[in-house]
Amino acid sequence: MNILLLRVAWITLPVTAGTAASDALRPWSTATSTTAAVLLWSAWLVVLVALLAPRPVGLTAARTGAPLALVSVLIAVATGRPSTLSSMSALVATTLCVVLAATPSFARSCAQGAAYGDEERWPLKVPPALFIGILPLAVILVGAGIAAGPLLIAAESFGLGVVALVVGWPLAFALLRSLHLLSRRWAILVPAGFVIADPMTLTDPVLFVREHILGLGAADPRVRPTDDATDLRLGAAHGSLALLLDDDTVIYRRSRNRAAGQPTHLLLIAPVAARELLDRAQARRIAVRADAG
Secondary structure, X not given: OHHHHHHHHHHOHHHHOHHHHHHHHOOOOHHHHHHHHHHHHHHHHHHHHHHHOOOHHHHHHHHHHHHHHHHHHHHHHHOOOOOHHHHHHHHHHHHHHHHHHOOHHHHHHHHHOOOOOOOEEEEEOOOHHHHOOHHHHHHHHHHHHHHHHHHHHHOOOHHHHHXXXXXXXXXXXXXXXXXXXXXXXXXXXXXXXXXEEOOOOEOOOEEEEXXXXXXXXXXXXXXXXXXXXXXOOOOOOOOOEEXXXXXXXXXXXXXXXXXXXXXXXXXXXXXXXXXXXXXXHHHOOOOEEEEOO
């Protein structure tokens, strides 16, 4: 249901937010206002395609494009040119898009869109520390990196425009690649058992065969992990799960871009909708315990 609401909200942006953007651009020259309009329409179209065919890359597009739409509206409103009505409608619509794009159900739809055969993919939660400055800054830099060069060139600041283009577009691409890592972190139920795929903490996805799983269950966020536990939660302790194995399995942790083998029989992960994941795991004959950690 959330993805349907998000699609509707995004489709309305040319009407709900377009007037505010048009009013804010009115004093600009024809070249710069046209360039800005092309950039805005391009961003809107990219996210629209992503919403109509949910995939992990679509999650990255939506969670980058929706905040940038809100930032653009805030800048437009700050000029004082849009009317109160157009300003309010633009702020409400773009804020709704940001909120809906951040929901776990939308992330799950995008993750499942890339599933192979009989798989059920559950996104892992975004590390809480990234919300404090790093993620918002990265998203703003993506928008600035893409837009600054074309706008400066359109304004006939050719020297600065070329520099901004040469620096900004590679920077935006590098940041988008980093942001996309957050969209490729999953716990996966497969016919053979349970897979953890997390490019931020592991070099490769790891399969844990059903027969070697002693229990999958809730981990108490108030309890400090034991020394023998492998914590892959990156700070997202609330609603996390523990996976207990019958023997040590070697996993390869990512450490400063190097693979480091580590034997473990207890892993901690933080998927979205953990309770639902446990129900589905039990239906797939994976041992589920009230408390595995």
